Amino acid sequence: MxxxxxxxxxxxxxxxxxxxxxxxxxxxxxxxxxxDDGKDPAAKALGKKGGAARAASMTPERRAEIAKAAAAKRWGKT
Structure with missing residues (x-):
């Protein structure tokens, strides 16, 4: 739909x-x-803050590792 x-x-x-x-x-x-998506608006706001803070504190190498692992998981399905 x-x-x-x-x-x-x-x-x-x-x-x-x-x-x-x-x-x-x-x-x-x-x-x-x-x-209404059924989620608490306060929790959504905190989740956005946490994701931005995590990305800011990570090194580019660590972000690349996580992205490679996610891509392998996504495309590795048969």
């Missing part, structure tokens, strides 16, 4: 998409409603 820019589900067929656009235009469906 296609997804919109905020991760919301969109109709896959042309007619269903046209009906969805019509409902947005007439106000039946609110397009600007935020999508």
């Amino acid at each position: 296609p997804r919109g820019p905020k991760g919301e589900k969109r109709p896959a067929d042309v007619i269903g998409n046209a009906v969805h656009v019509m409902r947005i235009a007439t106000g039946e469906v609110d397009e600007a409603a935020p999508v």
